[in-house]
Amino acid sequence: MKSQWKKYKQNKLAQGIFLLIYIGITSLSLFMAQRSVTAFLLLLSSLLLLYFTNFKNLTKWLIAGIVLVFLLPFTASNGDAYQSYMEVATLVGIYISMALGLNIVVGMTGLLDLGFIAFFAVGAYTYGIFATAQAANFMPFGSFPLSGESFWIFILIGCFVAAIFGLLLGIPVLRVKGDYLAIVTLGFGEIIRIIFNNLDRPLNITNGAMGIASVTPPRLFGIDFLYPSQFYYIVLVILLFTIFTVRRFEHSKIGRSWKAVRENEIAAQAMGVPLVRTKLMAFAIGASFSGMMGVVFAAKQAFVDPTSFTLLESITILVMVILGGMGSVPGVILGAAVMTILNLQVLTEVTNWLNQLNSTGVFSIPDALSPSKMQRLIFGLLLILFALYRPKGLLPAKNHVYNEKELQEGCTKDNGDNLKSIPEHSQIEKAQEV
Template identity: 80%
Template sequence: MKKWLNVLEQNKRLQAIVIAVYIVITFISLYLAQKSVVAFLLLLSSLLFLHFTTFSHRVKWVIGIVVLSVLLPLAASQGEAYQSYMEVATLVGIYIAMALGLNIVVGLAGLLDLGFVAFFAIGAYTYGIFATTQANNFMPFGQYPLSGESFWVFLIIGCIVAAIFGILLGIPVLRVKGDYLAIVTLGFGEIIRIIFNNLDKPVNITNGAMGLASVQPPKLFGLEFMYPSQFYYVVLVILLFTIFVVRRLEYSKIGRAWKAVRENEIAAQAMGIPLVRTKLMAFAVGASFSGMMGVVFAAKQTFVDPTSFTLLESITILVMVILGGMGSVPGVILGAALVTILNLQVLTELTNWLNQLSLSGVVSIPDALSPAKMQRFIFGVILILFALYRPQGLLPAKNPRFDEKELKSGATNMVDGKEGAKDVYFNG
């Protein structure tokens, strides 16, 4: 088996054949078996196999975009489970974008943030307030709700507002780190949720615990976005943009500064890295992605209330980052996708299957151990197993190494998967 894998690794043509055959088989399986969760997951897993190939980044991007934008929707659209598949895929994209934002703060800059869902809530309420009649309670001008065309503008507004709050969070926590930083960010997340929950007096801005209902769906050229299959493409475009920006930042000057601060703040400051600006930039950039996805979430759900932005959501996003591999963009993408699909689809389907067996008398399950009650327990056991056997994450971050001779000669080639690079990675 190992010998075959070595041959496969060295032969790009053989890799192309294997990937093509796998994608075709899983596409046909999902096309014919519309309610098969296994077929849906197998087609998605082709992206993971694509990651381990030796193709250039450009080829991987093209194949991945074709699978996500054409093959997956086409294969899933032939049955009644189409919208449920697209709902799962849309939520996966939303959580991946948020996890990538948190990865900048936690994975690259080394700043433990337990209140990251607050920026998600800020983005959701930024659009929800003005896309409903709620803004009439305090706005002295304008007519509300705003039309669905304003959604595209609010993607930028939500991004900017969340970034501003990220800076406001960063200012008071510049002198704390570790456990104390976690406590401060935890408090920030709870404060934001409580404010939204109680901001219905004396001026009704957020409608308090009742939430904001009938949020205007997006519109584009007269087409109203109401179904998950439509939001899927919106999320896909934003996600691709997010991945591109994060990858560019990772190897930029600011990305190297974040990593230096993560490893040793004193040494980083001694090398001339401005700690205040570097940390604030991490909070702002990470929050902006979450705020943008908050706008999408509010428009998709057409309802926003404080119960969607609890501490558990922040912990779940942090679990995605840690499970995938802190500081690793492919790892965070895999971790977020895995956790979301486990919660939304795999464990739900397993619970339904066990319930059917219990109702049909095939197995006898006590009420105290009913599948519905044990779903979170099973999820916890899975996380413990991953933590024990993959403590650095599913796809750990890799630090670049440089060739000393090439550095002295003026060449600064760094291995990041690009063609022509001669250096090698080592696990960090």
């Protein structure tokens, strides 16, 4: 059994065939049985299978692209549940992007940020205010709401504004460490929410607790983006950009500085890592992804109000990062997807099912125990269990492992005589082997 499994692990063809069959069956079943949430989830999980195959990175990306861009929307599009599937997929994308942002701050740099949702709120309000008549209350020039074409610029503006807020939070916070940092960021998140909640006077900027309604939908080449199935593609593009950037950052100089700061601040400083700049970069970059998705969220919901940005949301994103694995990009993507789907699909489905059982009188469950209200319990349990038993998460972060021998050989080839000590060393090794 074990040897067969090993063989399978090495055999790319077998993996490819299995994946193809899997994707084929799940997409067919989604196509036929439109209302089946299971089929939808199974099709999504084909991406996880894909991650575990031995294919080259490029092949993996291509297959994932085909599944996400064509197969998923097409097979789901055949029935009335289409928009709700796409809604879930869009939200999954939004949360993945945010979790990747938080992962930079918490996972890579080791700064526990409990007010992360504030940056999302900043992004959402940036678009919300200017894409409604709200801005006319305080802007001395220009006519509002802005047209739907401005959405595309606002993605950048939201990213930029959130980054500035990240810096603003970062500068005072640099002086505090560890636990204090968690509390200060938590306080910051609450402050932002309270301010947005009360900024309807003396000057009506955010319309207070009432929220901002009927945000202008984005528009491209004369087409208005109104449905989740359309936003799905916007989110997909931004998500791709996010994953790509995060990956690049992770293996760049700044990414290695982040990890150094996480492991030991003082040692990192001694090795010449500029502490202030590194931490500020982490805050700003992490926040900017969140800001971008905030703009998309505001446009998608067409409504912004302070209740979407509570501490529970901040913790939700933290749970995604912890669940997936701090510092691990594929892990965080998985964690975010699992949490969002659990939150939006599984809990509501189970609740509906229980309600059905209640109404048919099989047995009755009191309303207080309905699963859709149990978010806090589930999040709490997940946090505790993962912190205790699997602190590295579902897919732990991998550090690149260098093959020492290869490096040495490379060295000898390149530098030849300049580095005599290395050939000697390898000779000694050879002698030892003999």
